[in-house]
Amino acid sequence: MPRSYDSPIRAARSAETRQRVVQVAGRLFAEHGYAATTLRMVARDAKVSLERVTAVGGKPALLLAAFEDAVNxxxxxxxxxxxxxxxxxxxxxxxxxxxxxxxxxxxxxxxxxxxxxxxxxxxxxxxxxxxxxxxxxxxxxxxxxxxxxxxxxxxxxxxxxxxxxxxxxxxxxxxxxxxxxxxxxxxxxxxxxxxxxxxxxxxxxxxxxxxxxxxxx
The missing domain is CATH 1.10.357.10 (Tetracycline Repressor, domain 2)
Structure with a gap:
């Protein structure tokens, strides 16, 4: 059975990774525009797998999340x-x-x-x-x-x-x-x-x- 602290640690790491993906996507959208930015570019700069990026969302979801992150x-x-x-x-x-x-x-x-x-x-x-x-x-x-x-x-x-x-x-x-x-x-x-x-x-x-x-x- 996993230790009780494993789940909170995993959740915190997952949230940190999601935040990094969103912020990197926002920077790339801002620098290159929406059409020219690809999910592979986000994965490369965020230093995560493409699957991890798509788990956060597709391009529309990433743009909306990046916008809200910047506003807030x-x-x-x-x-x-x-x-x-x-x-x-x-x-x-x-x-x-x-x-x-x-x-x-x-x-x-x-x-x-x-x-x-x-x-x-x-x-x-x-x-x-x-x-x-x-x-x-x-x-x-x-x-x-x-x-x-x-x-x-x-x-x-x-x-x-x-x-x-x-x-x-x-x-x-x-x-x-x-x-x-x-x-x-x-x-x-x-x-x-x-x-x-x-x-x-x-x-x-x-x-x-x-x-x-x-x-x-």
């Missing part, structure tokens, strides 16, 4: 529970909360910029990835709506705002393609992009008016 940066938690947002979220300073949100989004965009381009390439030829992309975008919009709704409920944002409309505008402004346009193509620094996004976000999500009326936008 090791913290697969709800938005407000992330270590880089939670401290500000626990307080009542709207400016600090929005600054933490924008900082996370900007850094996330920096990590996923090339992967987003790979996904855009792949979804044109793969209905599965096209549907997954649409679901991911809907999830981003819903997360934004829930974020603004909670801020309104806490009395930190003007109660007259439309959370869904704000979420859509923030989603459009913070979308990875905006980062690609302004940083990759226009030559902005990541810091300039972050400052630009923060300025737009502060105007987009107004605090309650001191007089009790709606804040002008």
């Amino acid at each position: 940066d090791g913290e697969p938690l709800g938005l407000t529970r992330r270590g880089d947002i939670a401290p500000a979220w626990a307080g009542d300073d709207l400016g600090e909360i929005l600054a933490a949100l924008v900082s996370y989004v900007a850094l996330s965009n920096e990590r996923i910029n090339a992967l987003t381009a790979a996904w855009s390439e792949a979804r044109r030829a793969d209905p599965e990835l096209a549907a997954a992309y649409r679901r991911r975008m809907d999830d981003m919009r819903e997360a934004g709506r829930a974020f603004v709704t909670e801020l309104v409920a806490r009395g930190l944002v003007d109660p007259g705002v439309d959370p869904a409309a704000i979420a859509d505008e923030f989603w459009a402004a913070s979308h990875p393609t905006q980062y690609d346009l302004l940083v990759t193509l226009a030559g902005w620094s990541p810091d300039r992009f972050r400052a630009w996004l923060l300025e737009r976000t502060v105007r987009l999500i107004p605090p309650p008016d001191a007089s009790g009326g709606a804040t002008a936008t």
Whole structure:
């Protein structure tokens, strides 16, 4: 009978191998594009067998896993529970909360910029990835709506705002393609992009008016 600690050790090693495969796949997709990256390339760079790679998933599954890994940066938690947002979220300073949100989004965009381009390439030829992309975008919009709704409920944002409309505008402004346009193509620094996004976000999500009326936008 195997010793009791064998199973946890094997599980930990399997998880480590899976993580390495996903991260290597993400790097290769980002460097070479979706079509040019093969599972054999992933196996070679991850230093595992091809069978081990296919056990993690095919190319579509690896792309989706790599994207989520890059977005989460090791913290697969709800938005407000992330270590880089939670401290500000626990307080009542709207400016600090929005600054933490924008900082996370900007850094996330920096990590996923090339992967987003790979996904855009792949979804044109793969209905599965096209549907997954649409679901991911809907999830981003819903997360934004829930974020603004909670801020309104806490009395930190003007109660007259439309959370869904704000979420859509923030989603459009913070979308990875905006980062690609302004940083990759226009030559902005990541810091300039972050400052630009923060300025737009502060105007987009107004605090309650001191007089009790709606804040002008």
